[in-house]
Amino acid sequence: MAGRVVVLCGGVGGAKLVLGLSKVLPPEKLLVVVNTGDDFEHFGLRICPDLDTVTYTLADLADKERGWGRAGETWHFMESLRQLGGADWFNLGDRDLALHAERTRRLKAGESLSEVTAALLDKLGVSVPVVPMSDDAVRTIVETDEGALPFQHYFVRRRCEPKVAGFRFDGAAKARPHAAFKAALTDAEAIVIAPSNPYVSVDPILALPNMRQAIRTAPAPVVAVSPIVGGKALKGPAAKMMAELGVPATAEAVAEHYRGLADAMVIDWQDRGAHDAIAQLGMRALTVNTVMNSLDDRIALARDVLDIAGTIDARAPA
Amino acid sequence: MAGRVVVLCGGVGGAKLVLGLSKVLPPEKLLVVVNTGDDFEHFGLRICPDLDTVTYTLADLADKERGWGRAGETWHFMESLRQLGGADWFNLGDRDLALHAERTRRLKAGESLSEVTAALLDKLGVSVPVVPMSDDAVRTIVETDEGALPFQHYFVRRRCEPKVAGFRFDGAAKARPHAAFKAALTDAEAIVIAPSNPYVSVDPILALPNMRQAIRTAPAPVVAVSPIVGGKALKGPAAKMMAELGVPATAEAVAEHYRGLADAMVIDWQDRGAHDAIAQLGMRALTVNTVMNSLDDRIALARDVLDIAGTIDARAPA
Numbered sequence: 001m002a003g004r005v006v007v008l009c010g011g012v013g014g015a016k017l018v019l020g021l022s023k024v025l026p027p028e029k030l031l032v033v034v035n036t037g038d039d040f041e042h043f044g045l046r047i048c049p050d051l052d053t054v055t056y057t058l059a060d061l062a063d064k065e066r067g068w069g070r071a072g073e074t075w076h077f078m079e080s081l082r083q084l085g086g087a088d089w090f091n092l093g094d095r096d097l098a099l100h101a102e103r104t105r106r107l108k109a110g111e112s113l114s115e116v117t118a119a120l121l122d123k124l125g126v127s128v129p130v131v132p133m134s135d136d137a138v139r140t141i142v143e144t145d146e147g148a149l150p151f152q153h154y155f156v157r158r159r160c161e162p163k164v165a166g167f168r169f170d171g172a173a174k175a176r177p178h179a180a181f182k183a184a185l186t187d188a189e190a191i192v193i194a195p196s197n198p199y200v201s202v203d204p205i206l207a208l209p210n211m212r213q214a215i216r217t218a219p220a221p222v223v224a225v226s227p228i229v230g231g232k233a234l235k236g237p238a239a240k241m242m243a244e245l246g247v248p249a250t251a252e253a254v255a256e257h258y259r260g261l262a263d264a265m266v267i268d269w270q271d272r273g274a275h276d277a278i279a280q281l282g283m284r285a286l287t288v289n290t291v292m293n294s295l296d297d298r299i300a301l302a303r304d305v306l307d308i309a310g311t312i313d314a315r316a317p318a
Numbered sequence: 319m320a321g322r323v324v325v326l327c328g329g330v331g332g333a334k335l336v337l338g339l340s341k342v343l344p345p346e347k348l349l350v351v352v353n354t355g356d357d358f359e360h361f362g363l364r365i366c367p368d369l370d371t372v373t374y375t376l377a378d379l380a381d382k383e384r385g386w387g388r389a390g391e392t393w394h395f396m397e398s399l400r401q402l403g404g405a406d407w408f409n410l411g412d413r414d415l416a417l418h419a420e421r422t423r424r425l426k427a428g429e430s431l432s433e434v435t436a437a438l439l440d441k442l443g444v445s446v447p448v449v450p451m452s453d454d455a456v457r458t459i460v461e462t463d464e465g466a467l468p469f470q471h472y473f474v475r476r477r478c479e480p481k482v483a484g485f486r487f488d489g490a491a492k493a494r495p496h497a498a499f500k501a502a503l504t505d506a507e508a509i510v511i512a513p514s515n516p517y518v519s520v521d522p523i524l525a526l527p528n529m530r531q532a533i534r535t536a537p538a539p540v541v542a543v544s545p546i547v548g549g550k551a552l553k554g555p556a557a558k559m560m561a562e563l564g565v566p567a568t569a570e571a572v573a574e575h576y577r578g579l580a581d582a583m584v585i586d587w588q589d590r591g592a593h594d595a596i597a598q599l600g601m602r603a604l605t606v607n608t609v610m611n612s613l614d615d616r617i618a619l620a621r622d623v624l625d626i627a628g629t630i631d632a633r634a635p636a
């Protein structure tokens with residue numbers, strides 16, 4: 001048990017589990033690897049939605065009701081933008097803007113995204129190690145019936161309305177996984193796939209060169225938490241995407257998606273009927289409460305994830 | 319009197335006179351040419367302080383006490399920036415940020431600075447034609463006892479504290495004056511040099527290729543308004559710069575600066591003692607109130623400037 005718990009993480013749901021894990025593990029035992037496929041440039045500013053959500057969540061600055069951005073936010077920038085007939089499809093709060101601006105300034109000054117992320121977390125008093133999956137640009141493109149759309153155009157501008165046919169992760173084939181991520185895999189205590197969107201939060205990480213192989217051969221149990229609960233995504237378009245891809249929006253289908261990669265699935269008690277089907281895929285299934293309304297829920301799920309990881313023989317092939 | 323009144327303009331003082339002129343001339347009789355030597359990029363955003371001030375002034379959005387930015391501004395971006403240990407030396411209001419962001423977005427989409435400026439003024443309901451002196455980048459560099467400083471670093475970051483030795487306008491020799499500016503000079507009714515800083519607001523415009531010659535040979539009277547009143551600059555570092563350059567901070571010295579270019583100087587009644595010295599430089603001097611506290615002051619000065627221009631034989635060599 002020398003290594004770290006490595007978490008593959010998207011935005012809201014992932015950040016909640018990460019917060020729980022950060023309350024039960026010391027910082028040096030954790031490494032949070034965040035999807036950057038959603039990142040984009042807007043107004044010349046570099047915006048990293050998943051890193052932002054993880055950052056605000058760990059710094060206790062996140063708006064808990066809205067699910068993104070900062071608590072106590074104001075919107076004078078957006079008001080003024082509308083007055084100017086500006087591109088107002090992506091909401092940016094006045095306080096939130098500072099994170100994007102300072103990140104952009106540091107990137108332009110030559111810092112890597114990892115360095116910027118570490119510096120900003122440090123300024124906010126967060127000691128949990130958080131790294132972008134890569135310092136190289138990977139851009140998620142959603143293939144839809146309206147054509148190929150950059151992720152934020154699909155997600156925010158078009159409100160997930162276009163029908164999804166597939167996904168592309170531009171740049172992934174050449175992007176280098178973050179060095180700490182690669183290093184941590186070799187002796188990880190556990191690898192956790194957070195309850196994030198499998199297609200657009202986790203798959204971009206798995207699309208990095210040799211990443212599936214690196215995770216499969218890592219001497220650590222791989223535990224995935226289903227983001228689908230009772231046939232629905234708690235947040236975001238995962239269930240809608242599954243339906244459009246002809247996949248049932250179920251915990252089994254999530255398990256099928258991670259088949260050959262994950263040793264165990266953590267599913268919600270509402271999906272306890274999927275237990276046997278998941279077992280038939282060769283994965284363990286743990287049925288617990290995965291709906292994280294309170295901090296106690298986050299901590300309890302973190303403990304459940306670590307518990308099931310602890311029961312798996314790390315050296316057994318997935 | 320077929321042509322336009324062409325105003326060479328910097329920030330605050332210039333914008334006030336422009337507002338006055340806009341109240342006594344129809345839009346098609348005016349062309350406001352704004353210094354872009356102060357422009358810079360901050361956080362990846364393109365900031366054009368003089369264009370911003372003129373824009374906010376004409377749109378009646380300017381903060382009248384602070385002298386820059388928008389009235390009713392909020393500062394949550396700056397608060398958050400400080401929390402992140404960010405680069406907080408340049409104040410950006412939450413509402414003001416939208417102008418920089420939308421400008422940057424349009425520039426990145428391929429619009430010229432002129433096109434962006436025209437579009438934003440139109441959105442704000444301003445019909446006065448305002449153009450940047452050039453769509454090409456000109457950057458004012460202040461040579462000081464601390465070395466060569468980009469203008470905003472000298473002006474804001476170092477609060478004009480370094481001792482000035484000279485100025486450089488990087489890019490000016492290759493910058494093309496705005497086409498409407500060049501065209502308007504050929505049949506201008508008058509050319510007005512606003513009460514802006516001669517060194518860092520007006521000289522960058524005059525540093526454009528052949529600009530001094532174009533103004534000198536234009537068949538229009540050239541009237542300059544002194545930004546120095548009673549030995550002081552009403553706003554900004556003009557008087558401090560003059561002292562450091564070994565030039566007395568007087569209306570005569572401003573006249574001397576524009577000698578060979580301006581046909582007439584408009585000076586404040588406080589400087590009426592300079593009248594004869596200015597006449598000896600071969601320029602007419604008009605002594606009026608140049609301190610623009612109220613809108614009526616702005617309009618009165620605009621009328622005074624147009625009146626003296628009307629008394630000058632446009633064809634006489636300067």
